[in-house]
Amino acid sequence: MDTSMNVAVIGAGTMGSGIAQVAAQAGHKVVLFDTRREAVDKALTGLRKTLDRLVEKGKFTAEQADGIHGCITPASDLKDLAGSGLVIEAIIEDLGIKQKLFGDLEGIVATDTILATNTSSLSVTAIAGGLKHPERMVGLHFFNPAPLLPLVEVVPGLATEPDLGSRMVTLMTAWGKVPVLCKDTPGFIVNRVARPFYGEAIRIYEEGIADMPTIDAAMKSVGFRMGPFELMDLIGNDINFTVTKTVWEAFFFDPRYKPSFTQQRQVESGRLGRKSGRGYYSYSDGAGPAFPNVAPPVAAPIIERILAMLINEAADALFWQVASAEDIDLAMTKGVNYPKGLLAWADEQGAAHWLSVLEGLQAEYGEDRYRPSPLLKHAARGRKRLF
Numbered sequence: 001m002d003t004s005m006n007v008a009v010i011g012a013g014t015m016g017s018g019i020a021q022v023a024a025q026a027g028h029k030v031v032l033f034d035t036r037r038e039a040v041d042k043a044l045t046g047l048r049k050t051l052d053r054l055v056e057k058g059k060f061t062a063e064q065a066d067g068i069h070g071c072i073t074p075a076s077d078l079k080d081l082a083g084s085g086l087v088i089e090a091i092i093e094d095l096g097i098k099q100k101l102f103g104d105l106e107g108i109v110a111t112d113t114i115l116a117t118n119t120s121s122l123s124v125t126a127i128a129g130g131l132k133h134p135e136r137m138v139g140l141h142f143f144n145p146a147p148l149l150p151l152v153e154v155v156p157g158l159a160t161e162p163d164l165g166s167r168m169v170t171l172m173t174a175w176g177k178v179p180v181l182c183k184d185t186p187g188f189i190v191n192r193v194a195r196p197f198y199g200e201a202i203r204i205y206e207e208g209i210a211d212m213p214t215i216d217a218a219m220k221s222v223g224f225r226m227g228p229f230e231l232m233d234l235i236g237n238d239i240n241f242t243v244t245k246t247v248w249e250a251f252f253f254d255p256r257y258k259p260s261f262t263q264q265r266q267v268e269s270g271r272l273g274r275k276s277g278r279g280y281y282s283y284s285d286g287a288g289p290a291f292p293n294v295a296p297p298v299a300a301p302i303i304e305r306i307l308a309m310l311i312n313e314a315a316d317a318l319f320w321q322v323a324s325a326e327d328i329d330l331a332m333t334k335g336v337n338y339p340k341g342l343l344a345w346a347d348e349q350g351a352a353h354w355l356s357v358l359e360g361l362q363a364e365y366g367e368d369r370y371r372p373s374p375l376l377k378h379a380a381r382g383r384k385r386l387f
């Protein structure tokens, strides 16, 4: 697979425009298609501005920038994708619409064209479900903004040809990305393992243990670039709530992922975060939130509880063989900028420590939400490392 392979990107929104840029920067000819032609035009105008800025910063010469921009051809008809070796879909997150698109595509592209989906929350296996050749379908989950965040989760579905995952890992590495291979399970790695960062922070707030700025400041004090509430406001509470709800439902309502009323009310009131000027914090004066200095005795129990839940989630993903320990830690550092990989972090205090924190929470609340992963128990018993 080399740069002579034509790439097509379907959907010229937030993700598709970024993915098209990444593929063009890697030297591919890219066809960009959207049912709304104006979305393609907007993406190309946006890319021109981005490239001009990068030229000003000295990242590219003007010729290189022109070359990258010139690699992307707008398309107004799905038939224009006929010569593609790889098609990456980044359209609306709707199973029926994605299935219909891939069904239509099968009648246009060659039988060996690789079909990839950028879905965040749907099953790759389900999207490939109606295909005549589901073996050439794979998940390529980029993170927003795709040109800046290095992580790509490569997700083979049940029917995916055995070596397609590793071929995509090689291709994504050639594109300058950091690929991780993961099983087709809800939330893949990042959107599953990160759930407690938000969910447990909200629980701590709901119980009146600490206010939002204190919880955010505590987490920032151990190296998280943003606190949970600050980050939810940036992501958008509507998007974050939908991901939480989707993961919870996809895990057949496992209480570990249960959404909160606090976040639901934020969404219902239109307090979506930065984009609406108000979320957990107010952004109307342009300043954003201020964070207090939090004394270590106040910060420590907050950090310990959220971290214990995150570590438990990472250990459980490893237990269920969602991905290797290396890829789980890489995903959280390269996809969501965690200061350290959670499994390596767990080993600093040892599995027995985290197990006792979780057992304490489970005893206190009597909730299945706090059940420790079997892997954490095995590691604590055998004094083994998780990473």
Ligand SMILES: NC(=O)c1ccc[n+]([C@@H]2O[C@H](COP(=O)([O-])OP(=O)(O)OC[C@H]3O[C@@H](n4cnc5c(N)ncnc54)[C@H](O)[C@@H]3O)[C@@H](O)[C@H]2O)c1
Pocket: 010, 011, 012, 013, 014, 015, 016, 033, 034, 035, 036, 039, 089, 090, 091, 092, 093, 094, 097, 101, 118, 119, 120, 121, 141, 142, 143, 144
């Ligand atoms: N936004 C994120 O942070 C993010 C991150 C990772 C993955 N994703 C996933 O990427 C996909 C796209 O998300 P987005 O945020 O870029 O959405 P978006 O709304 O910004 O863009 C989607 C684009 O797809 C187009 N479209 C809709 N139906 C189409 C069809 N049938 N054929 C062709 N074009 C069609 C729309 O006109 C729109 O321009 C979703 O599956 C989403 O879950 C999003």
